[in-house]
Amino acid sequence: MSTTLASDSLPASGYPMRQWVFEDSAGRYDIDLGDSHIQAGTTSQLRMPDNLELSYGMDRGTPQLIELIAQRYQGDADHIVVTHGAQEALYLLYCTLLRPGDRVLAFRPGWGQASEAPRRLGCQVQIADLRDDFSIDLAALSEIASPGFRLITVNSPGNPTGRRIRERELEMILSLAHRSDAYVIADEEYVLDLSRSIAIDRQRVISVSSLSKMAGLPGLRIGWMYGAPDIVTQCAKYKHLTSVSNSVLCESMAASVLADWPLWARKYEGLTQDGLRQLKQFVLGHETSLRLILPEGTPFAWVHLKTGESSLGFARRVLQQGVLVMPGETLGAPGGFRITFAREPDVLAEGLSRIGQVLRGRS
Numbered sequence: 001m002s003t004t005l006a007s008d009s010l011p012a013s014g015y016p017m018r019q020w021v022f023e024d025s026a027g028r029y030d031i032d033l034g035d036s037h038i039q040a041g042t043t044s045q046l047r048m049p050d051n052l053e054l055s056y057g058m059d060r061g062t063p064q065l066i067e068l069i070a071q072r073y074q075g076d077a078d079h080i081v082v083t084h085g086a087q088e089a090l091y092l093l094y095c096t097l098l099r100p101g102d103r104v105l106a107f108r109p110g111w112g113q114a115s116e117a118p119r120r121l122g123c124q125v126q127i128a129d130l131r132d133d134f135s136i137d138l139a140a141l142s143e144i145a146s147p148g149f150r151l152i153t154v155n156s157p158g159n160p161t162g163r164r165i166r167e168r169e170l171e172m173i174l175s176l177a178h179r180s181d182a183y184v185i186a187d188e189e190y191v192l193d194l195s196r197s198i199a200i201d202r203q204r205v206i207s208v209s210s211l212s213k214m215a216g217l218p219g220l221r222i223g224w225m226y227g228a229p230d231i232v233t234q235c236a237k238y239k240h241l242t243s244v245s246n247s248v249l250c251e252s253m254a255a256s257v258l259a260d261w262p263l264w265a266r267k268y269e270g271l272t273q274d275g276l277r278q279l280k281q282f283v284l285g286h287e288t289s290l291r292l293i294l295p296e297g298t299p300f301a302w303v304h305l306k307t308g309e310s311s312l313g314f315a316r317r318v319l320q321q322g323v324l325v326m327p328g329e330t331l332g333a334p335g336g337f338r339i340t341f342a343r344e345p346d347v348l349a350e351g352l353s354r355i356g357q358v359l360r361g362r363s
């Protein structure tokens with residue numbers, strides 16, 4: 001991986017994740033270790049509302065849900081807008097904060113939307129490549145001395161790296177943003193305890209998260225943003241051009257999840273602890289081919305492929321065994337793959353055993 005800062009207009013990914021997930025692999029696997037959330041929950045685990053009127057909801061979200069989200073930040077309700085997943089929250093922020101020609105900084109490997117959406121809005125996207133150990137190249141970052149950034153997006157712990165941004169790195173990013181009077185989007189999809197969000201008490205930092213990953217409920221499509229009231233209010237207005245409001249049914253189920261949050265957090269911790277133990281053992285048994293980057297709070301991990309085979313080629317061979325993993329090419333990082341370990345133990349064991357067969361060349 002390069003450690004330079006390159007100003008370019010390429011998306012962060014060489015091969016679209018959409019193509020891998022929805023076209024090339026669709027219907028070809030029975031074990032999904034390629035997504036980035038814990039084992040998905042089911043409606044039977046949620047409280048269904050009784051006789052709920054299925055009208056449009058409120059653009060900012062229902063007051064009860066907003067209050068529950070605000071509690072997770074130990075913040076105020078006027079800082080919250082509920083959205084259709086974190087993805088809509090991020091998109092609303094890009095559309096609201098950016099104008100053509102604005103300079104935007106994003107990191108690679110990373111979530112492709114952070115560079116692709118601003119680029120499509122006509123912005124100049126500068127991509128900072130992470131170092132081989134996925135740390136931020138502070139020297140390269142400090143070379144961007146010239147002010148003039150409008151927006152920096154950080155994702156910690158990160159997808160696909162699983163790495164948490166360090167205090168020194170955050171300070172550097174915040175001071176760069178301060179010099180430019182820029183906004184910072186904190187993509188906190190993988191943060192369990194949002195009372196420690198980096199957006200708290202920072203006027204120009206906006207946090208985005210959802211119930212998709214840590215609760216394993218991506219099908220609810222419930223996300224949100226937390227930020228200064230004037231910014232989130234602009235986003236709520238823009239929502240009339242996207243989804244208008246969330247599904248009131250999903251909002252009601254989401255409220256039941258957040259009302260029981262300690263229970264869901266325990267489920268997350270149980271699944272991730274057991275799964276990571278299994279994954280570590282597996283990688284240890286295949287250490288001539290694989291190297292694990294220990295995750296720092298994500299339900300997935302990054303695994304370097306030491307065999308010289310392209311990660312897309314390897315992921316295709318794994319797919320032939322009915323197992324989905326996420327090849328690095330989809331996230332701007334060829335040379336490895338992302339694998340989710342927060343699964344029921346027997347499902348994970350079977351998935352890993354099939355990957356083992358591929359590594360031993362028996363596929």
Ligand SMILES: Cc1ncc(COP(=O)(O)O)c(C=O)c1O
Nearest residue numbers: 085086087111159189210212223
């Ligand atoms: C870093 C990051 N941000 C945002 C999203 C969007 O997720 P959702 O809209 O389901 O909350 C994802 C999904 O993988 C992600 O990994």
